[in-house]
Amino acid sequence: MIKQPSKKDKINFQNAMNELNGGNPENSLKLFAKVRKSWCENADIFYLEGLAYGKLGRMNDVKRVSNKALKIVPGHFGAMCNLANALITLGDPATALEYYEKALEINPNAGEIFNNYGRALSLIGRRDESIDIFLKALNADENHAPTHASLGKVYVESGQIENAKNEFNTALELDPNLAEAHIGKGIVVCGAGLLDEAERHFNKAIELDKSSIEPYVGLANVKRFTAEYDIGLDFLAKAEKLSPEHTTILSLKAHLLEQKGDKEGAYEIINKLLDTGQITAQAIAVFSRLCRIYDRCDEAIELINSTIDRIEVSSSDKQALLFAAGDLLDKLKRYDESMTYYKRANLLLDLKCNKKRYQEIYDDISSSFTESNFSKYPRSNKKSSRPIFIVGMPRSGTTLTEQILASHSDVYGAGELGYITDINRDIQATSSNVEFFNNASIEKLNDLTEQYLNNISHLNNETRYVVDKMPHNFMHLGSIALLFPEAKIIHCRRHPLDNALSIYFQSFNWAHDYALDLSDLGFFYGFYDKMMQHWENVLDVPILTVQYEDVIDDQESMSRKILDFCDLEWDDAILDFHKNKRDVATASYDQVRQPIYKSSRERWRNYEQYIQPLYDALPEHIKASIDFPASD
Helix, strand or coil, rough: CCCCCCCCCCCCCCHHHEEEEEEHHHHHHHHHHHHHCCCCCCCCHHHHHHHHHHHHCCCHHHHHHHHHHHHCCCCCHHHHHHHHHHHHHHHHHHHHHHHHHHHHHHHHCCCCHHHHHHHHHHHCCCHHHHHHHHHHHHHCCCCCCCHHHHHHHHHHCCCCCHHHHHHHHHHHHHHCHHHHHHHHHHHHHHHHHCCHHHHHHHHHHHHHHHCHHHHHHHHEEEEEHCCCCCHHHHHHHCCCHEEECHHHHHHHHHHHHHCCCCCCHHHHHHHHHHHHCCCCHHHHHHHHHCCCCCCCHHHHHHHHHHHHHHCCHHHHHHHHHHHHHHHHHCCCCCCCCHHHHHHHHHHHCCCCCCCCHHHHHHHHHHHHHCHHHHEEECCCCCCCCEEEEEEEECCCCCHHCCCCCCHHEEEEEECCCHHHHHHHHHHHCCHHHHHHHCCCCHHHHHHHHHHHHHHHHHHHHCEEEEEEEEEEHHHHHHHHHHHCCCCEEEEEEHHHHHHHHHCCCCCCCCCCCCCHHHHHHHHHHHHHHHHHHHHHHHCCCCEEEEHHHCCCCCCHHHHHHHHHHHCCCCCHHHHHHHHHCCCCCCCEEEHHHCCCCCCCCCHHHHHHHHCCHHHHCCHHHHCCCCCCCCCC
């Protein structure tokens, strides 16, 4: 016989509801527990406890009490929804889908559940069905912002980044305060390397919805790309308070620890995920980088192979796993297998090299910054030699050169900064380069110089020099020379085939549209080479060229040359640059923690039979300098 609640329990129940609605789920649970002593067989109590546990991120408890509610009332709509949402978080979208379908049979007009149903379809790999569902919903109501945001998420998971960006933009136009849309836009721009913009979107999402883990995970990812690993771990700690059992949080935590150099800490998390059977694609990729230490490489490769063909794995996760397999097999000297994985990884991303745009960039710069024009343009008179700019192709030795400099007590290595890109984007938003610099006052140039100097001072205000090693600043050397006439510029070069292959072997998400195809890489290397030839002909500021191969052949001699160029006294710490504990965000984060090694030199010969398209796309004068076998 079901006991009826006492008058006291009715008061406790009302107080529990007040606490739950007032944002105090822990207090509500204590009061619901008291109510259950006399109201023990009521499904609604278990459902409400599920809501409270959900707010605390305790998804296993949500699952437990929801199942109790459904045992009492099998068709309890709220308990079904709670259980399905918990199962999504716990990594079981297939079972979640079943409960969403049952809930929709009860209430087919439940918009939020319909959205979650579409998300579950996407997570189990039925993305075409998911997209169809959201498109049909938008046909019925094209102004429903949450549906646009949900569709954007599916597009991200299927690798359709432009479509995703359009959906998130539409969602934000319709509802600027939709946290889900800010999260999605943050993910897209973070993948494109626009980290400041990503950070703004994630922070806005937290302001709008403090219960979601996604913006904290997003911010942790931003800090991973800027090598601020401790700050990233702090964001994950906040996410863990919301959802202690979430595998996405644990996987990213392992990734951050591994990049920080704490391999044991990362491995401990990976082992826990392996033991529970809840290992994610990101965690498997981390495992593949640790497996050689623990003699588990075969296990890592088997895990990758069993995961990449599962339909529920997103396009970006598949790409990360394919790159991880390529890297591991390369280290094991299984080059033919390695290239197979690298090719598959690069084919996954739907991104085309905009060759016309690069030609337009070169035409604009070469006509704006002629030797004649350059002599007439005004220059900032904010005298500062504090910035050291390291430029070149990505993967050309820029990180190694920065690490050598940053081992000196007078130098701070700031990594890849976007400040120069931001300045040039603002200039070109209103005028061409030639119009701007022809008409710019010295005061305006001083303001831009001061803006940059203030930004780097926030990063470090103590050392004599701050290194900005954004490689693509090779496109902006004209404005750098006008804003910082006394700055040091170091140009890193590397063998074209080794350089291009090293890019091809790395995931740059959708930041570099030329990185996914060997022929495109040959074209872009030619664009870069042509750009640097132009600067060397017209700039009147000194540029030191550092050949990567010279550094690995004679580290001390080249280090002395770099220090002399920067007017720095010799420091013995330079020779032990790998002992510098500074965090590094780029793909070279592990290499710079090791002494110089020469295995990266002429690495292209391991892949000689595959790289004819790369060689063919290079300019003739570069091809003439390469000892490449003639094609049949």
